[in-house]
Amino acid sequence: MPIIEMHMLEGRSLEDKARLAEKVTSACCEALDCNASTVRILITEHKNGEFFVAGKAGRASDQAAAAQSSGEGAQPL
Amino acid sequence: MPIIEMHMLEGRSLEDKARLAEKVTSACCEALDCNASTVRILITEHKNGEFFVAGKAGRASDQAAAAQSSGEGAQPL
Amino acid sequence: MPIIEMHMLEGRSLEDKARLAEKVTSACCEALDCNASTVRILITEHKNGEFFVAGKAGRASDQAAAAQSSGEGAQPL
Amino acid sequence: MPIIEMHMLEGRSLEDKARLAEKVTSACCEALDCNASTVRILITEHKNGEFFVAGKAGRASDQAAAAQSSGEGAQPL
Amino acid sequence: MPIIEMHMLEGRSLEDKARLAEKVTSACCEALDCNASTVRILITEHKNGEFFVAGKAGRASDQAAAAQSSGEGAQPL
Amino acid sequence: MPIIEMHMLEGRSLEDKARLAEKVTSACCEALDCNASTVRILITEHKNGEFFVAGKAGRASDQAAAAQSSGEGAQPL
Known part of the structure; x- marks a missing residue:
């Protein structure tokens, strides 16, 4: 089931974020032995200030x- | 900087959560090319209901x- | 897709929470014209203090x- | 007291979001038998990536x- | 350790937000007797709708x- | 309007948390020149693991x- 909110400083490319989501999803599946379809990731970018x-x-x-x-x-x- | 909130159903062992945090941290560092010391993870467990x-x-x-x-x-x- | 976090004071029964989730899910589907299967709800209860x-x-x-x-x-x- | 964070993909109109908030507020009041004035809703929109x-x-x-x-x-x- | 998410209506200046972060950090350190370096603050601004x-x-x-x-x-x- | 979620390690007394909420509320009011009645604070405690x-x-x-x-x-x- 994991639902994951990631807070990051803005400035990453779409490719960075896609790679991040892919790797974090894999990490969850390995560590929790769960199906990837149950992993949801939300990214919120924050400005420097x-x-x-x-x-x-x-x-x-x-x-x-x-x-x-x-x-x-x-x-x- | 990533700050990561993970929402999961309760029932995982301390070892599961430690392994999860370790793997997700590594995934972030690889994908974002950042230092592990900037990665913080918060786990919130939810009961089944x-x-x-x-x-x-x-x-x-x-x-x-x-x-x-x-x-x-x-x-x- | 809505992912919904609800923060409430503790003290509600399982039935209250189930009814809440059911009604909020219906409200989302009506307002957004989306499929119920895309609606996820997380409840976090907080103690009075x-x-x-x-x-x-x-x-x-x-x-x-x-x-x-x-x-x-x-x-x- | 409910405080509700809703995460959605961007692209909804102001009217959609207003209708959503109205319906979700009503759903909370019915299910929890609480006063609407205690219901707060925050919407965060996420880009597709x-x-x-x-x-x-x-x-x-x-x-x-x-x-x-x-x-x-x-x-x- | 406190990690603090602040949700506000948009429209504050960078100076306002910096002053807010400074004062809230001090408040945490005084109340919890913790080191400022352990206090992280994330601000998310929401549009009026x-x-x-x-x-x-x-x-x-x-x-x-x-x-x-x-x-x-x-x-x- | 600020709505503030604070994530902390568990172990603080009710008095600590009450003092924290009071000081953080004051800090918000000073920095944002807003009325205390619009400041809501949610504390979530996390276990050490x-x-x-x-x-x-x-x-x-x-x-x-x-x-x-x-x-x-x-x-x-």
């Missing part, structure tokens, strides 16, 4: 988070 | 849908 | 709102 | 589902 | 509600 | 994120 981390607009903050976690140590975040 | 397809409680209907789509023809749904 | 109007826990506030709107005038709210 | 069934973009898949369920037998989906 | 109170398009109804509650008495709504 | 960051169950990951950002450098995340 509509997503915030720590109270700051998202894209910059998100990149900072990624930079941190791929940073100088063994941070598994 | 809280999910409906065509106005009928969900589990039975969902199985009917799956049965149909794996049925006697070439239905690609 | 998880729903707030004007910053106050919900049930009392909700009743106040209803009382107001059925009140002494011609309030079309 | 933002809704997926079985990993495929939604409109086509949704029509396939409807076709199946209105099909040649007594399918209760 | 996509939000309904009591089955009527939202802005008018919302203003009626506000007028009522700031009205002539000691209404605790 | 239902929230994931980078594919890992949430609480630990969330604390790691907080630790990082309050860490030995000037990371403003």
